[in-house]
Amino acid sequence: MLKFILMGSCMTLFFSNWGVAVTLLFFMAFVFGVGMSGFGLGLVNLIQVDLMSYFLSYLSIWILAMMIMMSFYVKDHKSFPEVFLGLGVGMLIFLLVSFGTSDLLMYYIAFETTLIPIFLLVMGWGYQPERISASYFLLFYTLAASLPLLLGILWVNFTDCSLDYFFLGQGAQFSNPILFWLMLLAFLVKLPVYFGHLWLPKAHVEAPVAGSMILAGVLLKLGGYGMVRVVPYIELSLSEFSSFLMSVSLVGGVTASVICIRQTDCKSLVAYSSVAHMALVLLGVVINSSVGLAGVVTIMISHGLCSSGLFSLVGMIYERMGTRSIILIRSLITLAPLSTLWWFLFAISNMAAPPSPNLLGEIYLFISSIGWWGGSSLLVGGLSFMAGAYNLFLFVSTQHGTDSFLSNSMGDCSFREHLVLFLHMAPFILLFPVLSHLFL
């Protein structure tokens, strides 16, 4: 595992040459995926604690490669491309540390450290002047919510003398509601769930394409991953607060989906769809059943790839048309028909159509939530229906329609863009049988 951290830090030597950096990332992903069998648990050795860490680490390497490939315009038109690449690789190193560590305090340190690159990416390479306030929103929401997490970790350290994930499950002998909220609040804001979600649409709209991709693809999953790691310790208080958290998740998810349909900015629409998907993740974590946790992992991986792909598509439109407004972007099926294929595939995957693993994750989570309370079928059904509605709205608004006056400088997808989108879609479809083995 350490070899990957070192490989990532050696990539700092290649900041001027983007081609070599991306090549190394692909090679790293290959070795990570294939060259580690025979080490025992979860395809890799004892630094990687289990299958979920492995999947999320793989996802972060892959999304970083995609993000750099998508951002070649930064090299030509924007300033400080070496710093851009450096921030991306630095973020990867800390993400690998956070997903690969078995110590809760180390996880916290890496969790906080990943905030700095995304803050600088949004602030430095974003598009509008509103990016300043958006990056502050991102930073302060997450920091304010995660300070209680630090206090909770120190509390656990002093009462139990160990912060290792293995021992956290053994120490749950008492239920303490204060500790419950201390530990969980940071992850609720990071996921984000409905009441702590305000930073997400702002940050996504103002971020550059690469920033949005890594934010939606991996950084939101830090919240879900942290929750799954911490829940064994606070399990006894979970039943006390489960009805509250479940209602926040269910009703918040439906509300976020309804708000989603009303968005006029494409990026804001995809950002709110992330809120709705992550509400499902909270659902699975709170229910704490095997099916629920399998659904959580599946939704995290598949949402990472799908959302990242959607942000790439919106970024391509923004580069060409200079606008992200749903009202102005239309008739892409006549202007760029090859991109319509990708728009269609990502839109239907986002609405959990087969054969995407989003469907698998939603089915697992529906099973677990209906098992918890039958009436939740109305709310998760509503969430799924609204997901279909806003994805259909996004696709039909952007692709269909009569010709628009913005079509003068519109070109179809270049080879690079096709490659990025293919590399999002192919693992997505190929992962379906792999993810279905989670809950054997």
Add this chain to the structure above:
Amino acid sequence: MAFVVRSGRLAGPLRNYLRPIAIGNRCISTSKKKDETAVVTEKIPSHKVTHDIDVAAASARKKWMTYGFTTQDETEDVALAHLFSLFGITLCIVIGSLAYMYGPDHALRDWSQREAYLLVREREAKGLPLLDPNYVDESTVVLPSEEDLGAYEIII
């Protein structure tokens, strides 16, 4: 007054109407010009290129279709396209899928299924229950006698 100014503007278009009359003055004869006195003196420039061509300038002039990676240098663009396709698709997706499908039995999944079938066959042949409620054989368990226990309370 206005008429004077406005009719002045007719002069331009009027010339276009008058032009057909002038066409008759144009010589369209293709026979050799016997009375031509002008002589062409300057040399016709040769089309052979004698100086070194700058590669980038040549490719810019050649109007190559970019792969999308860079618009400045064709060589770099083609190289990046080939590199990323090789490493991204061939290496990671194709060979990665191959390794996953044909790799060794990860997490002993196939072994456990085979072992389960073998054990079921074995137990059915011996007439034993498929899943014994006791983890260990009851005859091997040695319980302490009443004197050893004394007043120790046993809660089940």
